[in-house]
Amino acid sequence: MDTTGHHLHxxxxxxxxxxxxxxxxxxxxxxxxxxxxxxxxxxxxxREEVAEFAGLSQALTVNIGTLDAPWAExxxxxxxxxxxxxxxxxxxxxxxxxxxxxxxxxxxxxxLRPDVIRGNASEILALSGIGAKGRGADAADPVEAAEAAxxxxxxxxxxxxxxxxPVDYITDGVxxxxxxxxHALMPRVTALGCSLNGVIAAFLVGQPALCATAAAxxxxxxxxxxxxxxxxxxxxxxxxxxxxxxxxxxEDLSMGARITRA
Amino acid sequence: MDTTGHHLHxxxxxxxxxxxxxxxxxxxxxxxxxxxxxxxxxxxxxREEVAEFAGLSQALTVNIGTLDAPWAExxxxxxxxxxxxxxxxxxxxxxxxxxxxxxxxxxxxxxLRPDVIRGNASEILALSGIGAKGRGADAADPVEAAEAAxxxxxxxxxxxxxxxxPVDYITDGVxxxxxxxxHALMPRVTALGCSLNGVIAAFLVGQPALCATAAAxxxxxxxxxxxxxxxxxxxxxxxxxxxxxxxxxxEDLSMGARITRA
Amino acid sequence: MDTTGHHLHxxxxxxxxxxxxxxxxxxxxxxxxxxxxxxxxxxxxxREEVAEFAGLSQALTVNIGTLDAPWAExxxxxxxxxxxxxxxxxxxxxxxxxxxxxxxxxxxxxxLRPDVIRGNASEILALSGIGAKGRGADAADPVEAAEAAxxxxxxxxxxxxxxxxPVDYITDGVxxxxxxxxHALMPRVTALGCSLNGVIAAFLVGQPALCATAAAxxxxxxxxxxxxxxxxxxxxxxxxxxxxxxxxxxEDLSMGARITRA
Numbered sequence: 001m002d003t004t005g006h007h008l009h010x011x012x013x014x015x016x017x018x019x020x021x022x023x024x025x026x027x028x029x030x031x032x033x034x035x036x037x038x039x040x041x042x043x044x045x046x047r048e049e050v051a052e053f054a055g056l057s058q059a060l061t062v063n064i065g066t067l068d069a070p071w072a073e074x075x076x077x078x079x080x081x082x083x084x085x086x087x088x089x090x091x092x093x094x095x096x097x098x099x100x101x102x103x104x105x106x107x108x109x110x111x112l113r114p115d116v117i118r119g120n121a122s123e124i125l126a127l128s129g130i131g132a133k134g135r136g137a138d139a140a141d142p143v144e145a146a147e148a149a150x151x152x153x154x155x156x157x158x159x160x161x162x163x164x165x166p167v168d169y170i171t172d173g174v175x176x177x178x179x180x181x182x183h184a185l186m187p188r189v190t191a192l193g194c195s196l197n198g199v200i201a202a203f204l205v206g207q208p209a210l211c212a213t214a215a216a217x218x219x220x221x222x223x224x225x226x227x228x229x230x231x232x233x234x235x236x237x238x239x240x241x242x243x244x245x246x247x248x249x250x251e252d253l254s255m256g257a258r259i260t261r262a
Numbered sequence: 263m264d265t266t267g268h269h270l271h272x273x274x275x276x277x278x279x280x281x282x283x284x285x286x287x288x289x290x291x292x293x294x295x296x297x298x299x300x301x302x303x304x305x306x307x308x309r310e311e312v313a314e315f316a317g318l319s320q321a322l323t324v325n326i327g328t329l330d331a332p333w334a335e336x337x338x339x340x341x342x343x344x345x346x347x348x349x350x351x352x353x354x355x356x357x358x359x360x361x362x363x364x365x366x367x368x369x370x371x372x373x374l375r376p377d378v379i380r381g382n383a384s385e386i387l388a389l390s391g392i393g394a395k396g397r398g399a400d401a402a403d404p405v406e407a408a409e410a411a412x413x414x415x416x417x418x419x420x421x422x423x424x425x426x427x428p429v430d431y432i433t434d435g436v437x438x439x440x441x442x443x444x445h446a447l448m449p450r451v452t453a454l455g456c457s458l459n460g461v462i463a464a465f466l467v468g469q470p471a472l473c474a475t476a477a478a479x480x481x482x483x484x485x486x487x488x489x490x491x492x493x494x495x496x497x498x499x500x501x502x503x504x505x506x507x508x509x510x511x512x513e514d515l516s517m518g519a520r521i522t523r524a
Numbered sequence: 525m526d527t528t529g530h531h532l533h534x535x536x537x538x539x540x541x542x543x544x545x546x547x548x549x550x551x552x553x554x555x556x557x558x559x560x561x562x563x564x565x566x567x568x569x570x571r572e573e574v575a576e577f578a579g580l581s582q583a584l585t586v587n588i589g590t591l592d593a594p595w596a597e598x599x600x601x602x603x604x605x606x607x608x609x610x611x612x613x614x615x616x617x618x619x620x621x622x623x624x625x626x627x628x629x630x631x632x633x634x635x636l637r638p639d640v641i642r643g644n645a646s647e648i649l650a651l652s653g654i655g656a657k658g659r660g661a662d663a664a665d666p667v668e669a670a671e672a673a674x675x676x677x678x679x680x681x682x683x684x685x686x687x688x689x690p691v692d693y694i695t696d697g698v699x700x701x702x703x704x705x706x707h708a709l710m711p712r713v714t715a716l717g718c719s720l721n722g723v724i725a726a727f728l729v730g731q732p733a734l735c736a737t738a739a740a741x742x743x744x745x746x747x748x749x750x751x752x753x754x755x756x757x758x759x760x761x762x763x764x765x766x767x768x769x770x771x772x773x774x775e776d777l778s779m780g781a782r783i784t785r786a
Contacts, residue, residue: 023567024286024548024551024567025551025552025555025567026552027286027287027328027552028286028287028288028289028290028291028452028453028552029552031287031452031453032451032452032496032497032500035449035450035451035452035496036450036495036496036497041452042357043285043286043287043327043328044328044329044357044360044361045328045330046329046330046331046363047330047331048330048331048361048363049329049360049361049362049363049364052360052361052362052363053360053361056360065567066551066567066568066569067568067570067573068569068570068571068572068594069570069571069572070330095566095568098568098573098576098577098580099568099572099573099576099577100573100576101570101572101573101576102573187559188559188560188770189556189559190552190555190556190559190565191552191555231767232767232771233560233766233767233768233769233770233771234556234559234560234766234767234770235556235560235762235763235764235765235766235767235770236763236764236766236767238497238556238763238766239497239498239500239501239763240497240498241497242495242496242497242500243493243494243495243496243497243498244495245495246450246495246496246497247494247495286548289548289549289590290549290550290551290552290553290714290715293549293714293715294713294714294758294759294762297711297712297713297714297758298712298757298758298759303714304619305547305548305549305589305590306590306591306619306622306623307590307592308591308592308593308625309592309593310592310593310623310625311591311622311623311624311625311626314622314623314624314625315622315623318622332592500759501759501760501762501763502759502760503759504757504758504759504760504762505755505756505757505758505759505760506757507757508712508757508758508759509756509757
């Protein structure tokens with residue numbers, strides 16, 4: 001997969017408008033991540049305009065972190081627009097195992113055919129119906145424990161399923177990749193997983209979902225590796241991470257990506 | 263306009279309480295910008311208290327970035343209080359060209375006589391009814407293309423109209439200024455434009471609107487120039503920008519401001 | 525109190541899940557503060573799930589900064605769950621003196637027996653019914669002026685009451701501590717007070733409230749002192765503060781804590 005850098009080049013050339021319906025914790029850092037990467041973020045959720053705005057956007061992300069009923073309705077409306085237009089959208093089922101409400105909303109959202117479902121191992125296990133130990137946004141299960149569930153979920157839904165962790169696992173139900181980029185400080189900065197959804201969505205525009213998702217995750221992890229060199233803790237890491245997203249070139253990514261067939 | 267620094271001195275001496283009804287992306291960085299500059303920010307939106315709180319505040323900002331119907335109602339209520347009390351308020355019509363809902367809400371807000379309307383060129387063009395290419399929060403039109411629209415909008419509404427861009431344009435419909443301060447990394451950090459509204463509002467307290475707005479924008483741009491010296495990307499830039507807002511003195515501003523009659 | 529460091533050790537060993545119903549300004553930095561300190565944050569507010577999620581959490585914080593009616597309902601629901609289960613929860617009455625709505629909501633919340641009430645001097649004075657000069661989130665009264673009100677409030681409610689300021693005051697109505705850690709840049713970064721609530725809540729899990737609150741505040745202030753060495757303004761300070769929360773060891777805290785009986 002020596003074309004990894006090309007996916008980044010293509011994303012920056014497109015500079016897609018990514019519509020995000022995400023949680024309150026993530027909104028600022030997610031917008032900064034997308035700007036640093038080279039995409040154009042927007043956050044819009046009102047029932048009066050969410051469909052109209054989705055129609056203007058090239059990709060959508062939906063994240064249920066700080067869910068409530070009006071926001072769930074906005075998510076469904078926007079996802080239906082994207083599905084209808086054949087434009088990519090990404091679902092992040094944050095903490096889906098924690099409450100019945102989250103399970104119900106995710107069940108409705110999955111019927112709207114997300115192109116990518118990304119979560120931690122506990123979330124993917126819970127979403128696949130296998131059950132998991134997750135609590136809140138933190139994973140209590142290792143990635144390996146969720147690989148079979150991810151393949152099953154991908155085969156059932158037609159989505160690419162991405163399991164985030166020390167080594168990420170990405171599958172369309174047939175093929176699969178491991179992405180070994182990343183750093184242990186990343187889960188110590190809030191909403192970096194949420195923000196990754198936006199980068200994946202931006203990479204999806206005009207590019208095949210499985211490869212584009214793997215490339216986006218390698219790019220993101222590589223930025224984490226670079227940031228760790230400059231940081232002594234999660235505060236400095238966050239700034240250095242944005243700088244790395246901004247400065248990594250397609251050539252850097254092709255050199256630094258650690259993607260292998262799984 | 264060698265009195266530019268005096269406007270900063272005056273703002274800090276007042277340390278005004280600025281009430282902000284703004285978007286979820288901007289809230290944290292906007293509060294940090296106001297604290298670093300020397301003002302006192304507050305974010306209040308509930309219908310049960312928004313009028314009461316506006317009455318306690320010295321200035322108001324309204325930003326429609328993550329608008330919905332209850333928030334639009336809060337914006338109108340608070341703006342009406344400020345207009346009634348003769349206290350300054352600033353309108354930022356984020357993405358007004360994108361949806362009908364935004365156009366309707368902005369039309370209602372403009373009837374409440376904002377003291378300053380600040381946006382990018384696409385937003386000012388859309389607001390003036392001339393139409394524009396804008397999508398989301400990013401400008402697709404150059405500042406020069408919006409100068410006539412800004413003058414027209416100022417003359418029609420009685421507001422000072424400020425167009426943000428590489429060289430800002432500020433007019434009350436009769437006189438006009440260009441402000442050449444700023445740096446190309448600023449649009450790569452989310453919500454810096456939104457946060458500028460707060461600084462403008464703080465400068466407006468007890469000071470004439472046209473000069474105070476130009477001074478606020480020069481101060482803001484000068485902080486961007488200083489931050490760029492210390493930064494290699496948008497992450498480090500954001501921290502350095504807050505530090506620059508905090509450390510710039512009135513004398514620094516008078517020396518560094520690049521304001522010219524337009 | 526040479527066991528201060530032990531409280532930090534205990535908190536990190538527990539790594540409690542802290543449920544936060546807080547304001548939009550604080551959400552991101554509060555989550556980052558909790559992650560840096562070693563706890564696990566979650567933000568959940570929907571009526572469909574807030575009780576269920578509170579039941580999964582080890583501690584709760586409630587902060588009325590950007591209050592509205594549905595959020596107030598969520599706060600009451602979650603606090604009632606925690607009170608019923610005997611799990612700790614912390615109330616931050618942001619700007620309670622500013623509006624009638626805040627006073628009403630706080631009155632209802634106080635009936636649900638918070639374990640800790642933390643605010644600035646103006647807020648504690650307002651909450652105790654004595655009246656204060658507060659406006660928005662900033663204190664206009666010195667800590668000393670609120671010490672009698674804090675003792676009275678603690679005695680009436682059974683809560684530990686903590687007054688934040690240059691020297692903090694913490695009392696259960698009988699005993700009291702002063703905590704002299706901290707730095708003048710801390711109030712120049714938004715929502716650091718709000719975020720402290722989460723750290724206190726995390727320290728409360730399985731530990732006695734008065735000592736645990738004092739230890740949490742000393743830890744927080746010590747991180748501020750360390751951050752100030754590395755910072756030239758509030759932007760750099762924020763990153764350095766998170767790094768300090770992450771790197772301070774229990775031994776560092778026992779050495780650096782400046783807690784005295786009041």
